[in-house]
Amino acid sequence: MWDNRAVQFTENSAHYQNIFSNGLVIIALKVKFGCRLRYIMHKNLLCANILGPEVIRIDSSNIDDQVALLNSGFLGFQMVRVSEGFEVVYGRECTSAT
Numbered sequence: 001m002w003d004n005r006a007v008q009f010t011e012n013s014a015h016y017q018n019i020f021s022n023g024l025v026i027i028a029l030k031v032k033f034g035c036r037l038r039y040i041m042h043k044n045l046l047c048a049n050i051l052g053p054e055v056i057r058i059d060s061s062n063i064d065d066q067v068a069l070l071n072s073g074f075l076g077f078q079m080v081r082v083s084e085g086f087e088v089v090y091g092r093e094c095t096s097a098t
Helices: 013-021 063-071
Strands: 025-032 036-042 051-059 074-082 085-093
Touching: 013 074, 025 063, 051 063, 051 074, 063 074, 063 085
Parallel strands: none
Antiparallel strands: 025 036, 025 074, 051 085, 074 085
8 A cells, every 4th residue: 555645745846846957857666664655766867868749747646657657668757736736747758769
């Protein structure tokens, strides 16, 4: 059972916006400290992540769908405040044809 408190951004929204603005993306969700979920962030120092045109917004409390997106190659790159809380924006990394 997931503890959704770990992905509620009401207190940490500025923190996450700062992280995203510095080029970090969500690459995984891990259980830490018992049953609390944490986003695992990553920044590619060799080349910037370029996310493609396919973008999916998902409610931050929808853990199962977020895990499914991450497992299928999507990266979280933005959080958007909505009336019900927050949505996480996911995109798939582009591959260059060079």
